[in-house]
Amino acid sequence: MSAPMPSDRSFQLLEVVPGRMDSSPAVSRRNWPDETKARILEEALAPDANVSAVARRYGMSPSQLFGWRRKAVAKGQVERLETPSEEHACSGGTVEIEIAGAMIRVGPTISEDHLRRVLRAVRSA
Structure with missing residues (x-):
């Protein structure tokens, strides 16, 4: 709802100062050290890893970890392991x-x- 227009048709100048929105979290952004980030990504890129569970274990949003993983794969910094590693594979035949x-x-x-x-x-x- 807008305020009524003054009779002299003048304008008022309002100054708006951005502040923290009520719905935004009260904590500031965390700065993850590169070593910690690499360790978390290594866990998340394992073939049988549950990315959401890894994120919860480190107290972060799963969407943040999915984003880290996507960016690291796109940049070629890491590769996803799709096949089981040698230690998990059987040494026998069929x-x-x-x-x-x-x-x-x-x-x-x-x-x-x-x-x-x-x-x-x-x-x-």
């Missing part, structure tokens, strides 16, 4: 699993999550 008349052959590089999805699909078919 494993054969027979379920409901279907033969499933599993190599040493398949992830546990992917194998679970395949087994569930075969069981439900």
